[in-house]
Amino acid sequence: MSYPYQIRSQEEYKAAYEKSIKDPEGFWASVASSFLWRKRWERVLEWNFEQPDVKWFKGAKLNITENCLDRHLGTLGNKPAIIWEPNDPEEHHRMITYRDLHHKVCQFANVLKNNGVKKGDRVCIYMGMVPELAIAVLACARIGAIHSVIFGGFSAQSIADRLKDAQALTVITCDGAYRGNKEIPLKSVIDDALVQCPFVNKVIVLTRTHTPVSMLKGRDVWWDDEIRKIETLGLNDCPAEEMDAEDPLFILYTSGSTGKPKGVVHTCGGYMVYTTYSFVNVFQYTPGDIHFCTADIGWITGHSYILYGPLGAGATTLMFEGVPTWPDAGRFWQIVDEYKVNILYTAPTAIRSLMGYGLGPVNAHNLGSLKVLGSVGEPINEEAWQWLNENIGKGKCPIVDTWWQTETGGIMISNMAGVTPAKPSYATLPLPGIDPILVDDAGKLIEGNDVSGNLCIRHPWPSIIRTTYGDHERCRTNYFATYPNLYFTGDGCYRDANGNYRITGRVDDVLNVSGHRIGTAEVENAINMHAGVIESAVVGYPHDIKGQGIYAYVVFANTHGNENLSRQDIMQTVSRIIGPIAKPDKIQFVSGLPKTRSGKIMRRILRKIAENEFEAIGDTSTLLDPLVVDDIIKHKI
Ligand code: PRX
Secondary structure, eight states, X not given: OOOTTOOOSXXXXXXXXXXXXXXXXXXXXXXXXXXXXXXXXXEEEEEETTTTEEEEEETOEEOHHHHHXXXXXXXXXXXXXXXXXXXXXXSXXXXXXXXXXXXXXXHHHHHHHHTTOOTTOEEEEEOOSSHXXXXXXXXXXXXXXXXXXXXXXXXXXXXXXXXXHHTOOEEEEESOEEETTEEEOHHHHHHHHHTTOTTOOEEEEEOSSOOOOOOOTTTEXXXXXXXXXXXXXXXXXXXXXXXXXXXXXXXXXXXXXXXXXXXXXXXXXHHHHHHHHHHHHHHTOOTTOEEEEOSOXXXXXXXXXXXXXXXXXXXXXXXXXXXXXXXXXXXXXXXXXXXXXXXXXXXXXXXXXXXXXXXXXXXXXXXXXXXXXXXXXXXXXXXXXXXXXXXXXXXXXXXXXXXXOGGGOSOOBOOOTTTSOOBTTBOBSBOTTOOEEEEOTTOOEEOSSSEEEEEEEOXXXXXXXXXXXXXXXXXXXXXXXXXXXXXXXXXXXXXXXXXXXXXXXXXXXXXXXXXXXEEHHHHHHXXXXXXXXXXXXXXXXXXXXXXXXXXXXXXXXXXXXXXXXXXXXXXXXXXXXXXXXXXXXXXXXXXXXXXXXXXXBOHHHHHHHHTTOGGGGOOOTTSSOTHHHHHHHHTOO
């Protein structure tokens, strides 16, 4: 497989970038010609950001799985598509060739059809990182069902909210999942969620951990039994459903500044073109390379750079079930050594936590196969960047710092490995087709260099969010209404003297904890579910490993009891309502919250207190009760 659109030098990058801005339609039409379409587009792009209404490759027909599987069979049929490394290094890994993967996806697509799933239906997938998760995702895409993958760490309540929002009738899950030394009872969590979701009529359960589960007659079926039925029926092939370029491919829920997660919708054609294009160019993938992205498929990084991008490029993608620190902190390095990994794409939080274990676990393994390192999810601090460069890359591997979002579908601002220069803690330059600008709070364009502002994008790119599921107005107000005719990212950003971009963090009420987005309102809603809580306010604060930690100020009804027990109770409530990832790191009981006379909580003040920046609090005299601030500072934890 060769990639006619691969950029090989800085000059080529400049030329491609210029062409993409002058003639975006011509540029993307030429990239898209390398893909397999059942019918070519009538128009490359139709768009307006007011509604918003964006259509890429209008009128084109395709199926993304034909691009990710069928078209590789002739040349790459016997090459590994997925290498699967289990949680426990003692268990056997699995190598799944493109031919095997095609076969398994077709079989499971027939299972879905046999269970009544049709084009356009929403299917919720709640599984651990097993190959069948990839198979389930691709099987949905094969028949045109819209997948909604939910990360295995989310609680029953979060799942129920997402199932209701998407009105998903089918769920695919596992009996349980392994994560390090833990076993997570996924099916039992699903059972709890489904109490609130009587509309779900089919649950397909894969056996992974042999955890005992209860199966509801008529609703719950076993994955293996269903496959056997398909085999008995001889239904091994499954022709791919013909999809419109703008038919939805998937929904992925992500946090925003309100309490309710948004179902970000991506469509088939543009998402396919952009994920594959960005994968090849940012990582400079060369056929035969082994690509290891350590994310979970429950997040956008896993969708775009474990599955669709790499498979679209005919790459070998490594999928890891476990965690970086089990059985020991050398797990990533051992995997790199064992499979001769060439590209390692991970998150700053993982790097920072591994740095804490010293060089012993690193030096026990040969990392000589590595060619490219990548970082995603949050700003990578200079110390982590240097550590990665010196100790993992041994000074010879370019590091790509990739900035993007669930809503952007693919990498937007990043250096290209070995092609454009890196600068520690900078995402650097936009990819071709991406036109970033900075604006001030009033929406005025900030020109020139060595300036900071709110990061917006001026022109659509193929994998831009199309809508938020079931609520298009929410998509408009969230992303397209703050500044007219611009997509607003919610991020603050600095542009240096040479035009390099450095993302400085969110400018809204969204936290970034270990590279995961968590809305402060969502956490507050969960805390307020605890019977003893009167009111709460949540802010972020700098955390050595997680990047940001969650600091909760809580007004509690009974502060005379055991405070530690109350704290644990609140933590458990948050875990039950959202999931363990949203548990506050610190809970401070307070007598009141700083509010304006109109009753608005002054989060800025709470943020400064959490950051120990007491001098920066400023004037508090206009508050309803200025004394609460002194009281909060006095009892700060
Ligand atoms: O604040 C930015 C941060 O993560 C946010 C997007 O989160 P999510 O949709 O969960 O997607 C994460 C993986 C793509 C952004 O608004 N972010 C992501 N990558 C970077 C980053 N901040 C700085 N540098 C990055 N490389």
